[in-house]
Amino acid sequence: MKNIKLIYLLSLLLILVSACGPKYISKKDAFPNIYEERPLSILVLPPINMTTAADAKEYYATTIAEPLSFAGYYIYPIEVTTDILKNEGLYDTEILGGLPPEKFKQFFGADAVLYIKILKWDTSYYVIGGNVTVAVDCLLKSTTTGRDLWKYDGTIVVDTTGGSGGSGGLAGLIVKVIATAIQTAATDYIPIAKQANIITISSMPYGKYHPNFDKDRDVQIILKKKPEEASQ
């Protein structure tokens, strides 16, 4: 009798826990449009900084190309494209955001355009360490159809302590990749911005230069999980 009660309690607990857990979805169900259109080249527009941290924009703009290239896409050199847009009188990120995506196809031949809004860039320190909380809103739009191809909207907490451990799963893998980069002084935010960017685009389906291009349709991802903890 005691045993049955215990089993009953355990199964109840199991149901409760599984209901609370993150919801998984396959990449092709989450972003069907990108698998249909298969963009190769991505134009990254200068990020819109909605935070009070003046440097957040530069941190983002200088660290986004690398992880995007590793995801298998051709990324236009942001320095050069931003300069060209400026020469055309398009230096206001708000104006750029309002342009029809098709314009960027004509202008650069880009298959897709990436809009980034930085909503939060908070640094906090405590006695034994610190962390940076980054909240971003990313949207990849097709320049052919104007459809949304991929998006990310979430908060990432990057631990700057540089201790051992690390969470499992995808985040754990990512952390391993840049484990060496993060072991720098807490004032160097480049590795932190890089890490935040790697996590941000981890749900993006692979592009043509990636060896697993088109083989990741059934890879399970978590769409909503706030905040994403990237403990290092």
Added chain:
Amino acid sequence: MKLFSTISLILLSAIFFAGCATQRPMYSWGDYSSSLYKLKKEPNDENLQKHKQVLLKIMEDSKENGLRVPPGVYCEYGYILMKEGKSNEALSYFGLEEKTYPESAVFIQRLKSQFAKTKEQP
């Protein structure tokens, strides 16, 4: 005995290369983000030269390791040369970008035409 050691050597190298294949990164970006950030924060000649060195190093490292030069690197280097007035060199780097990444063609054409325009002005 000799045959045995040959076989084990082949096996060993096979393991070694298999290990390399799985570990091989797609690109070598070097210190790109750091030097570019410094240049944007303090746009002076010293930081520009440093960033140029980083871009060159990425090209060298990629060549050494048999990797494709990351997207945009040839072009960014060429663009800096163009601003410095080194026109022929700049054009050859634009050409390398287009050759490595044919999808950059429209963009590279735009750069070249912009370059031609600035050249016409005295």
